[in-house]
Amino acid sequence: MTARAAQLTPAQMDAFWMPFTSNREFKAAPRMITGADGCYYTAADGSKKYDTLSGLWCASFGHGRPEIAEAIARAARTLDYAPPFQYAHPLGFELAERVARFTPKGLDRIFFTNSGSESADTAIKIAKAYWARRGHPEKNQVIGREKGYHGVNVGGTSVGGIAPNRAGFGELMGATHLPHTLLAENRFSKGCPEHGADLADQLEARIRDIGAEHVAAVMVEPMSGSAGVIIPPKGYLERLAAICKRHEILLIFDEVLTGFGRLGATFGAELFGITPDILTMAKNITNGAVPMGAVAVTEDIHAAFMDSTPLEYDAEFRHGYTYSAHPLACAAGLAALDVLERDDLVSRAADLAPYFEAQIHNLRGLKHIVDIRNLGLAGAFQIEALPGEPGRRPWQIALAAWERGLYVRFGGDTVQLGPPFIAEKADIDHICEVLAEVIPATP
């Protein structure tokens, strides 16, 4: 694979319209990845690149896990595909039961999707349909949050709050947004910042404007990852949850990124002691090896669908994907969750988190770094924007880091870190040493 990938000519790269990528920039100087093992990628020239973001926050248990590869191969040989509508295969049930053992108590009904975006849109549709099934079809608006990311489908794009991701599409789904919680007074906070819990009270104002009888759900990430690791202020999520409860509004936690250990707890819900009504997952559920997502809901929500569908042969929820609970994804999921449990990786992430926090905050004071944020094994450096050219510096930092043997994610004016849970302290030292050189050296 290495040789073939290394030999791609510019013409051979024309057809692939790359996602969320500057295609022109990439194709002029490709950063081609041809292999992965443990915490490292192999580039087309044979060099190793440390994976500082666990792929895209999804391969957190380390690359190339043989148990997962073998489970996928076995599934492909035994049952490559089975229709999930009105028929099924046993692995789907097995994985749902397994996932429900991880999700917070009470969120035991699992609907499978193929991605985080599909999980987000599924959750939004469930919330709207729930209230309709309970006799309140007018209770159908969803409130998101500025800088939130819920993927790229119509619902998630609309409820998401990253303005450039919404721009340019005209009318999608109507949604309102709470203010984000990225406050100047919280700069360089370690873990959850002190200021900003009162921003949750803005939800009361939004509900007053819209009327609780029109609000189906509030959807937030416990920690906003994609917009640059924005950590909830102390007490903020608790306040948000209490307001939702008071007004009988469903709370949706998007745990696509935080799920299965990233915050040093199985879910953000567990870390913050909050049980949402709906919880979305994807990414780590298969350790990134096969696309898969899932939505967990309460018994009450599930019952609303079961109880209100009179014809016994009719689907209770007219929603699902050709590849929902795909046999290969289920096999990968079961194997990945085995690895997570057997190697006690959530505890491992939690144990490494204080060291990660200390090391990344040691970079405070370096040129261009105007904020550092962290929670669990998620961290970000906020980089001072180059006047008139937002996002340029992090891109340049990532290019320099790639040359120095690090794969680094850049987005907006942040450099984000989400190392694998199997990372060693020496790996964190190495990441920080390289960044301490390349960040200040960037023009």
Ligand SMILES: Cc1ncc(COP(=O)(O)O)c(C=O)c1O
């Ligand atoms: C919180 C959250 N929701 C949804 C998504 C979208 O997931 P996907 O890219 O698998 O569609 C992401 C991806 O980063 C995410 O972080």
